Amino acid sequence: MNKRILVYILAFCAIVTFASFGATDKPQADLTGTWLGTLDVSGFKLRIVFHFKKSDEGKLLGTMDSPDQGAYNLPVDTVKVDSNKVHLAAISLAMTVDGKLSQNDSVMTCDFVQSGTTLPLTLERTDQVPIVSRPQNPVQPYPYDTAAVKFENQEAGITLAGTLTMPKSQPPHPAVILITGSGPQDRDETIFGHKPFWVIADYLSRQGVAVLRYDDRGYAGSTGNFASATSEDFAGDVRAAIAFLQKNSDIDPNQIGLIGHSEGALIAPMVAAQNKDVAFIVLLAAPGVVGEEILYEQAALMNKANGINDSLISWNRNFQKEFFRILKSEPDSVKAKAMIKEMAHKKLDELNDAEKQTLGLTEQELDSQINSFTSNWFRKFLTYDPIPALQRVACPILVLYGELDLQTPPEQNAKVIEQALKESGNKDFTVKVLPSLNHLFQTAATGSPKVYGIITETFAPVALETMSSWILERVH
Numbered sequence: 001m002n003k004r005i006l007v008y009i010l011a012f013c014a015i016v017t018f019a020s021f022g023a024t025d026k027p028q029a030d031l032t033g034t035w036l037g038t039l040d041v042s043g044f045k046l047r048i049v050f051h052f053k054k055s056d057e058g059k060l061l062g063t064m065d066s067p068d069q070g071a072y073n074l075p076v077d078t079v080k081v082d083s084n085k086v087h088l089a090a091i092s093l094a095m096t097v098d099g100k101l102s103q104n105d106s107v108m109t110c111d112f113v114q115s116g117t118t119l120p121l122t123l124e125r126t127d128q129v130p131i132v133s134r135p136q137n138p139v140q141p142y143p144y145d146t147a148a149v150k151f152e153n154q155e156a157g158i159t160l161a162g163t164l165t166m167p168k169s170q171p172p173h174p175a176v177i178l179i180t181g182s183g184p185q186d187r188d189e190t191i192f193g194h195k196p197f198w199v200i201a202d203y204l205s206r207q208g209v210a211v212l213r214y215d216d217r218g219y220a221g222s223t224g225n226f227a228s229a230t231s232e233d234f235a236g237d238v239r240a241a242i243a244f245l246q247k248n249s250d251i252d253p254n255q256i257g258l259i260g261h262s263e264g265a266l267i268a269p270m271v272a273a274q275n276k277d278v279a280f281i282v283l284l285a286a287p288g289v290v291g292e293e294i295l296y297e298q299a300a301l302m303n304k305a306n307g308i309n310d311s312l313i314s315w316n317r318n319f320q321k322e323f324f325r326i327l328k329s330e331p332d333s334v335k336a337k338a339m340i341k342e343m344a345h346k347k348l349d350e351l352n353d354a355e356k357q358t359l360g361l362t363e364q365e366l367d368s369q370i371n372s373f374t375s376n377w378f379r380k381f382l383t384y385d386p387i388p389a390l391q392r393v394a395c396p397i398l399v400l401y402g403e404l405d406l407q408t409p410p411e412q413n414a415k416v417i418e419q420a421l422k423e424s425g426n427k428d429f430t431v432k433v434l435p436s437l438n439h440l441f442q443t444a445a446t447g448s449p450k451v452y453g454i455i456t457e458t459f460a461p462v463a464l465e466t467m468s469s470w471i472l473e474r475v476h
Contacts, residue, residue, distance in 0.1 A: 029081055029105045031060060036130065037123040039112060042306060044450045047130050048112075050076070050088070050123065062088065067132045069453035070193025086110075094364055099123065117357060132193050136458040138202040144168055149212070151244035153224075153237050160237055161221030162187050162214025165205040166250060174255035174279070174475035175210035177241045179234070181262030181285075182381075184219040184226045189261065192453030196440060200259065203464045207472060210251055212241055230380040231263060235270040242277060255279045255475045257395075259467070260286075262408060262439070265399075266386050273392035280396040280474050282467055285405055285439055288413035288420070291381040292324055301406040305448045308358060316359055319347050323373065324382060333374040340370050390417060391424035398430050398470045400463060402437030404447030430470065434463055 031052040039046045049065040062076035078089035086108060088097040099110035099121075112121040145166045150159055167173050178197045180189045188195035201211035217224030217237055238258065246253040257280040260268035265286035272278040287294055296317055303313045322343050330336040344366055348356060356362065372378060390397075399417055401410035410433045418431040438444040441463045442455045 029084060029086070029101050031062075031079070031081065031086065034126050034129060035108060035123040036126040037108075037110070037121045039119050039121055041119065041450060044448075044454060046454070048121065048123075049129060052079070064090075065129070066453075067130045068192075070132070070191070094362065097121065132453075133456045134193055134195070134458060135456060136199045137195060138198060142202070142205075144205040149214075149244070150221075151214075151240055153217075153240035155240075156217070156224060156233065156236055158217050158224035158237075159222065160214045160217065160224075160240065162212055162241075163201070164248075165201045165211045167205055167208045167210060169208055171250035172252040173208065173210040173250060174257070174471070175212065175245050175251045176204060176257045176259050176282075176471070177238060177245070178211065178213040179238055179258060179260035179264030179267050180216055181264055182377075185216050186220045187213040187215045189213075191440070194440065194442075194452070194458040196261070196459045199459045200464065200467075204468060204471070207468050209468075209471060209475070210245075212245060214241065228376060230377050231267055231384065232270065232380070234263075235267050238267060238271045239275065242271075242275065246277070252476070253277070257281060257471065257475075260284065262287075263381075266384070269386065269389040269393050272395055273389045276394070278395055280398070280471065281393065282398045282400070282471070283417075284400050284441065284463075285402065285408040286399055286413065286417060287386050287408055288416035290383060290385050292383065294408065294412070295324075295382075296320060297409055297412050298407055301409060302448070303359070305406060305446065312355060312359060315350070319344075322347065327373060327379060327382060336374050337370050340374075341366075344370075387416070387420045391420055391426075393424075393426065396428035396474050397421065397426060398467065399432070400441075400466065401433045402439060402441050402444075402447070402463075403433050403435045404437060404444055405439040406447040406449070407439040428474075432466065434460070434466070437463060 032054060033052060035050040035052070037048050039048055046066060046068050049067065051063045051065070053061055055061055060079050060081070062079045064074045064076055065072045076088050076090060078087070080087040084101040086099040086101065089095070095114040097110050097112050099108040101108050106125050108123040110121040110123060112119045145168060147164045147166070148161070149164045150161050152159055178200065180197070187197060189197040197213045201213055204211050215222040216226055216234070217229060218226030242256055245251045245256050256277065258268040258271060258278060259282040260266070261284040265283035268281045268283060272281050299316060299320060300313050303316060323340060326336055326339045326343065330339060348361060399414070401408070401414050403410060414431055414433055421429045421431070434441070436443055437460050438447045438452070439449070440452055441459050442452070442457050443460045444451060444455060
């Protein structure tokens with residue numbers, strides 16, 4: 001469910017240092033400037049850019065960009081040069097680059113290594129930094145009004161910061177509140193340089209619908225503690241957003257709806273089931289089964305898409321089952337972490353080093369997973385069944401999936417939700433699977449998260465039009 005899936009680049013902080021391997025006959029190469037190369041990751045092309053400059057003290061400093069993944073100015077924490085040999089390292093990324101410079105110091109032939117995987121990388125000096133196209137990002141002047149807003153969740157004692165887009169037509173206006181997916185998200189649900197919530201807000205406000213989008217608690221402009229929050233806490237933030245809009249005289253208080261993506265599509269029914277003021281809900285990539293079942297299917301589909309064999313996929317599922325069994329049986333996180341580590345080390349003895357690397361089960365990655373999976377949020381998600389809340393929702397419901405979604409697979413979730421809504425007696429619901437769209441609702445050839453940043457489209461026009469027309473049929 002977590003949408004922050006970077007293939008080879010993750011944000012990190014480190015100290016940049018310079019060292020040499022020792023004295024040589026050839027003068028030390030001057031790396032200063034910009035170097036560009038392309039990684040081939042299972043057929044996907046990812047451009048990598050290194051920038052080197054010297055500090056006032058003469059030390060060589062480096063940063064790295066992965067423009068296709070929307071990652072910029074990532075510090076390189078080790079830069080070493082010995083004659084024509086270059087060594088770069090980022091410890092927190094488990095990444096190293098070892099290269100050899102050409103005779104004229106204009107080309108660097110490298111091995112790019114991360115988490116045990118080695119890929120060839122050729123870097124060349126360049127004067128032009130790649131520009132990633134995001135053609136759907138709105139451009140001023142806008143045909144609607146925008147305002148930076150803040151509102152209080154008094155029960156939680158936090159302030160949420162966001163943006164309200166308001167049509168220029170005669171008020172009062174219908175309105176929607178956008179609810180982000182899992183992980184700390186800004187108001188635009190920014191991922192890989194894409195800003196899907198900004199694109200949605202722009203589209204709907206052009207159609208006469210006001211849109212409120214806001215930063216998750218504890219992130220960007222909002223206060224609070226994201227790390228300790230669960231989906232139920234985020235539902236409280238949505239209720240605060242509804243109350244905020246109801247006080248705005250330009251908003252019709254009887255026509256406020258919710259649009260939730262991924263985890264947001266869990267949260268919207270939580271709120272609507274208990275709040276008759278919600279006029280409608282739109283669910284994008286909505287879970288229809290308990291989180292544990294989604295995680296099994298998600299891992300299997302992604303591993304298969306990455307070319308991992310059936311034997312390893314089966315091993316990984318058994319590993320997940322043991323992992324989750326401990327989480328469900330041991331509420332104390334300290335004890336659970338110790339039990340999981342003991343279990344993991346025994347299970348990992350069944351694999352060779354290559355198989356561990358294939359599954360991404362390095363020591364560092366395992367520690368990261370254990371810390372994430374023992375959080376309050378994950379424990380809640382693991383066992384939460386979304387169907388009871390959905391069956392209590394009385395307002396109109398639109399449920400959309402991308403056919404290629406590997407994170408919330410429509411085959412696993414769409415029919416379950418459709419059947420549940422039929423049984424609940426809801427008279428106005430629509431469930432659609434949109435062809436050739438992925439989890440982010442981009443037009444794609446594959447559902448792999450590896451291509452999220454490579455695709456220039458942010459949110460498919462067919463998905464925007466489907467949402468907009470459905471909403472406009474249900475508001476004045």
